[in-house]
Amino acid sequence: MNNKALKYHFVSFFILATLFFIITTLSTHLASPTRYTIDKTAPVYTHTAYRIDDTESLTLKEFLSEPKKLIEQPFEYIEWDLAAKDYWLKLDLENRQSKAIDLFIHFDNPMVDYLTLFELDADQKLIKKTRLGDKVTGLNLFQYSTPHALLTLQANEQTTLVVKIDTVGISKTPIKIYGKNEFQHLIRSQVGIWGIFIGVLIMAALYNLVLFFGIRDRVYLIYIGYIISALLLMGSVLGFGFYLWPLSWQLFFNEHVVFSNYAIAFFTVAFCTMFLRYHKDNCRLYKLSISFLALLFSFSLISFFMLEYHSSKIFFALMVPLYILCICMIYKKLVSGFRWAKFYVMSWVPLIIGAAVQPLELTGFIPYSFATRHLFLIAILCEIVLMAMALADRVRYQREKALYHATHSQQTKLLNQAMLKQAYMRMINEHRNANLCLLKIEQFNALMSILNPTQSSHIITTVAKSLEHQLSKQRQFISLESSLDTAPKVADLGNGILAFVSTKIQPQDELNEELNTLCKQLPKQYQISGLDLQLYYRFSITEPVENDGFDSWLQRGYLGLSQKHQNTDTTAPHIDMDLSLAVSLQHAIRSNSLAIYLQPIVNLRTGTIVGAEALLRWPSADKHLDIEQLILLAERTGLINELSLWVIEKACQTVAKLNQQGYYDHTISVNLSAKNLAIPKLIEKIENSILKHGVSAAQLKFELTEFALIKNHTDMVRFVNELNKLGSQVILDDFGTGYSSLNYLVNYSFSTIKVDKSFILDLTNNETHQVIVKTAIDMAHNLDMNITVEGIEDQTTEQLLIKMGADQGQGFYYSKAIPFDEYLSLIATHSK
Structure with a gap:
């Protein structure tokens, strides 16, 4: 607790003590007046007796004529009851002093229906009759609210009071007799309360x-x-x-x-x-x-x-x-x-x-x-x-x-954009420069399509907790909410984006290096429902600009994220999948329940099978399962890298089996995506798999789509060059469907171009596609590249492609993707 809060607590306790003192003082002045009844303050002696009439027919004369039926006890022992009964109370008073005294008889039950007071002399003759109760008319407010009667008792006089209580409600009626001063004190205390x-x-x-x-x-x-x-x-x-x-x-x-x-x-x-x-x-x-x-x-x-x-x-x-x-x-x-x-x-x-x-x-x-x-x-x-x-x-x-709720995310309970803005305004007022750092969980929007909101939020809080721990070690990252003891430094901006602020003035390269180090310390996997989700991150740094506003500052941060990696979450097709399918896929990978089927690639000049494309299959799964959607699910859950490594391993194993059958010149093509670049030491793992199975790197080809090249141009150029150094060939897949195909042919060392089947399926009837395909074939040959055409489904298309000069063909005309044993039989047939 800070000093300011402690000061206010001290003031509140002081006020409480003052109020307690006032209450105590008031209580002493309102001390219980029932302790000062007449028998304790003056030489007036009393004797009490009572009788309960269950018949409600007793008269005063009958009551006085049957003294043996009276119970000689104080009124405190009367058994009051919620029932139809009359209560007769007798009170004998004797004034033993030499002067008259005024007495006030207080009947402490303003809800009694009828209360009749009979005043008798020493000879039991009626002197005065007083009627009280809320059913009695003609009384004043004081008599209704405080039922009482005034009695003057002369010096050395004896008198008898008889009280009859008749009510259908609370019958208990305490009777107290006071002197004039004591009764006034009673009224004063009563009215005060x-x-x-x-x-x-x-x-x-x-x-x-x-x-x-x-x-x-x-x-x-x-x-x-x-x-x-x-x-x-x-x-x-x-x-x-x-x-x-x-x-x-x-x-x-x-x-x-x-x-x-x-x-x-x-x-x-x-x-x-x-x-x-x-x-x-x-x-x-x-x-x-x-x-x-x-x-x-x-x-x-x-x-x-x-x-x-x-x-x-x-x-x-x-x-x-x-x-x-x-x-x-x-x-x-x-x-x-x-x-x-x-x-x-x-x-x-x-x-x-x-x-x-x-x-x-x-x-x-x-x-x-x-x-x-x-x-x-x-x-x-x-x-x-x-x-x-x-x-x-x-x-x-x-x-x-x-x-x-205004300053925290509803799902993750982390600080939100409002607190980030508040921190920004605070730094502006203090004339401090600051770098905005944004960290994004890759493909988070895709993950949300298969996870429920609670699971998605838990991923963010897990990453944020780890990031908070790393930031707490460095003072350059400021607290966004300094009023709390926890002093959090991370804000949740939604969609898997976390924000924090660095106030250290340093070259951006140094801050980049620090953030790279931070990312390496963050969780790489997240286990949920038996599934090990692979987590990847990217970050951006926004430097301060003079007269810059918060919205511009933040917008430039978002732009930095999108420039570093183009976000494709929103363009991915919708798939109706759940987490259980991803768990089953992971189990299938680890239990070796998947399979790769081979679709042959044919040399169009000789008609022989020279290789095959390895395509993923899941034999034990639902026959209606779309493999493309399965690949997309793997990408969204982070299983794509584990799945790709499994396919590479199986491809090398398949090449080894082909070598055992004498097909040493046979090649197997494996598809890779941009996400596979995040696999640590991918080239090294490919080389290890090749060495493990004793095959030649030249027998393993890798197909990359133009879309993969768009996402990460610089890293992909380096990756292709490393594959070429290893001895593997790289194929540009789906040629013609991208945005900068010609540019890629210049920058990358591709061995083969594979024309997308969308240009081939109606090739014989579409002159425009014929021109495109012919141009692509000529361009590839001029660049000293081979060209493979996929989507061949009939002999007419095959003959037209041969005439155009295509090198290799692939399609249902030759065979669909088939298991390895069937593929061996197919090779043997074509070899004869």
């Missing part, structure tokens, strides 16, 4: 509404729905809802408080689903969550027509699968690496604690206090704050993700 809760939730809702209008993400609306549901629920449970809504509305919310529970549960599941982006996955958990949301919605509507104590039991039963579902969704995302889910996971901790404490307090497992009474409210407050942090973290992550 309510104000904080309401203020935070309203601000959170407004802020997220602004975010929704800015981002248009539905999850913010669901979050606002959760906040409003929390206000509805806690407004009914704690009573502050009477100050948020019109009185008739809040009375309605109290009557149907279970609906508010369903609402907050509904938005909890919906938020979990949307926040964790399950709606994008459409997986089983998403479908399950949608079904569960429909179930919650259905039961929430049913709750309007059920008694509260029945619908509450159904709701609490549904909470178990709700928690299980949400935990499963959270867990699945966590294990899949959802970085921004941590705050959301933390938000469930206070919710689970608060949701557990509330029913435990209502059922009496946890003693009632001001803190436990408001713990669920605090838990929701903490949860909403953490959820807001989770949403903010989600926005930050999405922003970083958008920035990452």
